[in-house]
Amino acid sequence: MTTPMPATTFADPAPARRLERAATALTAHGFTVEILDDAAAARTRIKDLIPEGASVFTGASETLRLSGIDEDINASGRYQAIKPRVLAMDRATGADDIRLLLASPDVVVGSVAALTETGSLVAASGSGSQLPSYAGGAARAIWIVGAQKVVPDLSTALRRIEDHCLPLESARTQVAYGWPSAINRLLILNAEPHPGRGTVLLLREAIGF
Secondary structure (H helix, E strand, C coil), rough: CCCCCCCCHHHHHCCCCHHHHHHHHHHHHEEEEEECCEEEEEHHHHHHCCCCCCCEEECCHHHHHHCCHHHHHHHHCCCHHHHHHCCCCCCCHHHHHHHHHCCCCCCEEECCEEEEECCEEEEEEECCCCCCHHHHHHEEEEEEEHHCCCCCHHHHHHHHHHHHHHHHHHHHHHHHHHHCCCCCCCECCCCCCCCEEEEEEEEECCCCC
């Protein structure tokens, strides 16, 4: 039986042995995994993984914002950045175009709320806008995952989302938009059936929620 993790540990980086277990399980499930020292290393690696000129959608993520990856993709001019394009479109008249752009980029870059040592990625969302591309709509997906997000199993992953991630995200959205967040949609990726499509950059440091 797995020992429950106290909520206080959800912010602490997992030790190397647990990162290795998660990486081994992900690899067995068809994901490509690289363990990197920190967000700076991921920021550099992203430039090698995404071809210049590709259409790229960055999912809402504190990991991407804090690491500088979000700005690198959306403001560098190296890529066909989807997020700035969507933000400039009319939400009413351009709703269908927005939906298609978000669902099927060449590359989606984001993070997840939890990664299990059994090899599952768990993403939570209020709007669900990034989930179609995560699930299979994007030709390639890259997730940057801080070491504090590694948990033993799915039940602990769900508890991490409810007890740790949601309060932090709600505080952020309350300041940014004037309302709390909600776990309206959950996506669990248990395996990647298309070799080479899904890459996880697993960091030895904690970053994001």
